[in-house]
Amino acid sequence: xxxxxxxxxxxxxxxxxxxxxxxxxxxADQPLxxxxxxxxxxxxxxxxxxxxxxxxxxxxxDYPELATLTSCVNYLEPKLQDV
Amino acid sequence: xxxxxxxxxxxxxxGLAAGIRSARFxxxxxxxERHSLPGGLNSYYYRQGYLLETGLHAMTNFAAQGAKxxxxxxxxxxxxLSRKKFITHEQLGSEVIFPQASLQFSNDFDLLCxxxxxxxxxxxxxxRAMAKEIDTYDPFAEVPWQSARDFLHDRxxxxxxxxxxxxxxxxxGNAEEHxxxxxxxxxxxxxxxxxxxxxxxxxxxxxxxxxLDQYAQFGGxxxxxxxxxxIISKDEKVRGIRxxxxxxxxxxxxxxxxxxxxxxxxxxxxxxxxxxxxxGKMTFMETISMLPEVHLPPERAGRTILFYSLNxxxxxxxxxxxxxxxxxxxxxxxxxxxxxxxxDAPTQVRVTNAANYELWQQAAQDKExxxxxxxxxxxxxxxxxxxxxxxxxxxxxxxxSFTPMTIERFTAKCxxxxxxxxxxxxxxRTPFENLFIAGTDQGYLxxxxxxxxxxxxxxxxxxx
Numbered sequence: 001x002x003x004x005x006x007x008x009x010x011x012x013x014x015x016x017x018x019x020x021x022x023x024x025x026x027x028a029d030q031p032l033x034x035x036x037x038x039x040x041x042x043x044x045x046x047x048x049x050x051x052x053x054x055x056x057x058x059x060x061x062d063y064p065e066l067a068t069l070t071s072c073v074n075y076l077e078p079k080l081q082d083v
Numbered sequence: 084x085x086x087x088x089x090x091x092x093x094x095x096x097x098g099l100a101a102g103i104r105s106a107r108f109x110x111x112x113x114x115x116e117r118h119s120l121p122g123g124l125n126s127y128y129y130r131q132g133y134l135l136e137t138g139l140h141a142m143t144n145f146a147a148q149g150a151k152x153x154x155x156x157x158x159x160x161x162x163x164l165s166r167k168k169f170i171t172h173e174q175l176g177s178e179v180i181f182p183q184a185s186l187q188f189s190n191d192f193d194l195l196c197x198x199x200x201x202x203x204x205x206x207x208x209x210x211r212a213m214a215k216e217i218d219t220y221d222p223f224a225e226v227p228w229q230s231a232r233d234f235l236h237d238r239x240x241x242x243x244x245x246x247x248x249x250x251x252x253x254x255x256g257n258a259e260e261h262x263x264x265x266x267x268x269x270x271x272x273x274x275x276x277x278x279x280x281x282x283x284x285x286x287x288x289x290x291x292x293x294x295l296d297q298y299a300q301f302g303g304x305x306x307x308x309x310x311x312x313x314i315i316s317k318d319e320k321v322r323g324i325r326x327x328x329x330x331x332x333x334x335x336x337x338x339x340x341x342x343x344x345x346x347x348x349x350x351x352x353x354x355x356x357x358x359x360x361x362x363g364k365m366t367f368m369e370t371i372s373m374l375p376e377v378h379l380p381p382e383r384a385g386r387t388i389l390f391y392s393l394n395x396x397x398x399x400x401x402x403x404x405x406x407x408x409x410x411x412x413x414x415x416x417x418x419x420x421x422x423x424x425x426x427d428a429p430t431q432v433r434v435t436n437a438a439n440y441e442l443w444q445q446a447a448q449d450k451e452x453x454x455x456x457x458x459x460x461x462x463x464x465x466x467x468x469x470x471x472x473x474x475x476x477x478x479x480x481x482x483x484s485f486t487p488m489t490i491e492r493f494t495a496k497c498x499x500x501x502x503x504x505x506x507x508x509x510x511x512r513t514p515f516e517n518l519f520i521a522g523t524d525q526g527y528l529x530x531x532x533x534x535x536x537x538x539x540x541x542x543x544x545x546x547x
Binding site: 016020041049 | 107108109148149151152157160161163165166167538542546
């Protein structure tokens with residue numbers, strides 16, 4: 001998967017989790033949590049959705065890697081390269 | 084390999100929410116429900132052509148769409164239900180009525196503040212300071228029991244105001260007699276006074292059907308009329324359940340929503356204290372009257388819920404008689420914003436009073452005696468309520484009551500205790516490493532609370 005594809009997947013998952021999600025002014029390098037007003041329960045859903053779709057196990061200590069859109073892509077790129 | 088990843092005992096609101104959460108991520112999940120209808124305490128039944136709701140007076144925890152961190156909206160995201168499509172009707176306004184004073188409140192917290200300023204001018208600043216404190220209090224931290232009464236008295240120093248605030252918060256969620264845990268007080272204060280009452284559009288049946296549809300959508304399975312005889316265990320693990328018909332079903336984990344005493348009975352869980360300590364003493368009788376029209380005194384017109392006490396002090400404990408009509412709740416389920424009554428449809432009044440389980444249990448030994456006690460209690464309740472409303476139920480076209488016996492039979496709540504055990508297990512853990520509890524005895528309250536309990540326990544223990 002390319003970096004752009006991964007980015008689209010993440011946004012699609014967030015949109016799926018939160019019907020009010022608004023990406024208009026989203027800064028890829030700022031925390032998703034603050035910008036989209038997400039909480040830890042929502043982050044669990046992102047992780048669970050990635051696991052369901054790509055059989056990807058993300059250990060809890062790696063959750064900080066999912067803080068911003070850019071860090072998500074950096075973290076997931078090697079894991080999803082063969083998908 | 085086990086038959087299921089997760090078996091959930093009980094198809095009430097906590098069980099359905101837990102089921103949706105588990106099935107959503109592809110886990111093979113089974114809910115087993117003893118009765119032919121789901122919903123548990125918050126269900127419905129049909130009588131003389133009317134669909135009557137059982138537990139629901141109103142839902143608490145109202146939040147407008149878009150308030151992302153509000154429990155109601157969080158719950159909807161977790162269950163992947165659309166909050167936008169969920170239509171709500173807020174309360175018109177409610178009132179706490181004591182002999183010396185009354186306090187109105189609505190979903191606008193300012194109204195309660197104004198009322199307190201008017202009736203308790205010396206207490207308003209203290210009240211505001213206390214409300215701020217409660218707003219930032221973490222009720223889910225595992226801390227030892229702390230007295231809400233002591234806290235209130237320390238902050239407000241006005242016994243009448245303290246009791247008036249406690250009445251609605253206790254009667255809508257307190258399993259203990261006399262006092263309540265500060266954490267539970269904080270949960271209820273937010274749910275009722277800071278967030279408020281509403282009804283979903285339609286009936287309880289529509290809400291339950293929405294949950295069932297979502298569960299089925301994710302591939303979850305549910306079996307009705309499937310009472311559980313026991314939870315099968317070996318050493319420190321459970322392996323599944325055995326139904327009363329002898330069928331055994333295995334699972335990687337079991338989540339029980341039938342309370343601490345019920346789960347202990349099914350699993351052989353050695354409880355730390357005597358079983359009686361986990362059986363709540365607060366149970367209720369409720370009478371539903373259908374009336375062509377309710378004529379209320381003008382000062383009470385258009386109220387949604389009235390919380391009344393004919394005594395100066397709140398008597399939140401098990402009564403010595405079959406019921407205690409001297410305090411209770413009067414609910415008008417038609418009085419919510421935007422509800423339109425069809426012109427010929429009767430309107431409903433529901434009256435709830437504390438009851439004594441043991442006395443009802445004795446009466447139930449004999450059918451005729453039970454009927455008689457029920458009728459007498461209905462009259463006592465109506466007489467008490469008429470002191471507030473006038474003669475409201477003379478021309479009732481239909482009346483039906485449920486008692487502690489009805490509650491116990493249909494909801495698996497031991498002793499008919501609607502708010503379950505006075506001792507809660509916030510972690511949801513049991514001595515078996517893969518058996519968990521959710522629902523009332525885990526400590527969340529109300530319909531939104533019950534569902535959040537199911538969600539939280541699945542998130543914490545089962546999705547890893």
